[in-house]
Amino acid sequence: MATETWSPAQLPDLYGRTAVVTGASGGLGADTARALAGAGASVVLAVRDPAKGRAVADRIDGATEVGVLDLGDLASVRAFAGAWSGPLDLLVNNAGIMAVPKGRTADGFELHIGTNHLGHFALTNLLLPHITGRVVTVSSGLARIGRIDLADLNWERRGYRPMRAYGQSKLANLLFTLELQRRLEASGSAVRAFSAHPGVAATGLTRSMGRVQSLFVGLGTRLVGQREPAYGALPTLYAATQDLPGGAYIGPGGRGGERPREEQPTPAAADPDLAHRLWDLSEKLTGVVFPE
Template sequence: MPASSSWTAADLPDLSGRTIVVTGASSGLGAVTARELARAGAHVVLAVRDTAKGERVAAAFTGDWEVRELDLASLASVRAFADGWSGDLDILINNAGIMAVPQSKTVDGFEAQIGTNHLGHFALTNLLLGHITDRVVSVSSGAHRIGKLHLDDLNWEQRRYDRWRVYGQTKLANLLFTSELQRRLDEAGSSVRAVAAHPGYASTHLQSHTGSRINHLLFNTIGNRLLAQSEEMGALPTLYAATQDIPGNSFVGPDKFLEQRGHPKLVGRTKAAKNADDARRLWTLSEELTGVGAGTMPVAA
């Protein structure tokens, strides 16, 4: 395996015979991730809200793929996806997400960002857990550093809505979920790993949906054009986390410019993201909110 400082998608191993689900794979980092995994030989399932869009995107792929409907903002859709799964699933990549959008709610009444970025993936992972044979990869963000966990108001019903603080909380939740999932896998004696990744500052469609003209100007006119790295580079930490021999609860991000650009390496996280008690409490609350308990812990390698 080459040094992480020079690792690219060209270094992906042969993934023939492997089945990988990528959520949010119809655009942005998810589409690049799915494309590269399929190119390396995996059977890739694009789990997307808009299946027609997913089909159009995947039609340009080289390799084996299929498209299935999944709306993470709907627990009914999450359950339907999981109920339709049979057989082994080597890798689940929890990639889909929304960023700093105007205040709204999911069909289940959750604040949209926590509902999509955390609760939807929490439910999906636990419903599929008995099928997973290798690892779960959750895509977080450097924005977890501005996140604070408010378990008494996870859905921001008692405070003034702040789209960026809400987003930061969801990305912090991704890391706490990863650590608690790994703890539970270890406790069960499972060889399955839970890991996380973040893309740094990548030019994607996410920046177009904040609903703020100022944010649009800063990101799309200045940030994406002058500072951001490409989607291809932004997908590397996820691809690395999904395929390389790294420890459970690892966090992968870019290696340069304060983790904003570059090739993948193992990176650190905030003290809040290491709080084991918060991770357990978030897990319990997530079970209560979604009605989805811990899935059957896999024990196979």
């Protein structure tokens, strides 16, 4: 039996819906924004570099606008969320950095956890009063190598290892979705939270890696990765539009554009106590809380 394929052409009609896609100035974020706009949604490309965002938006056939958002700066996150008015149907927490040298965000957080997790944590909670539909947070298969160290989340005492720092931040994405869905259900909200991962896909994330790491990742992408880079956006689009239970984790169905499928996260990513404790720490670090 042939495997069923799935493409953005099968998205439902999204006319009248509004979506925010972070990190939409390239890679999977741009592919996600393009597909949502092509299905009729009005899409805000939330990007750090507005010139790059406008260059992408200009090539999208549909309703788009560009918003400035630096997830490594909570002042920028607050400004973006504070300027929002009206309903927001879909928030796609897509932006991310991978295996960068040790550094700090504007607020003093380690770059991976600060950008990939804490920035999106703050953004989501600040926008939640406006969100009417879904929050989709993009994680990674490399979440499996992550370990949450609540006593040293910002790598102040551990020896810094870029891929481990990335893995921790991607595991944090999954735990964030788990606890967010629990809180939404407990509050009686109709909003649902999902997570997704692209499999192995060619994106711009490897540009910060060393030459050896980049060559290794490039080889892995050619051997087991998505045959077309845009296929990496399919799990995100599936989580954003299909009838799924809240909290679902969506991954690729294969390498050739097959229908995405629900996956079971690792035990660490499904630990409700760890998710709750990470949430509490994230509130303390960002000063942003779940809106009651």
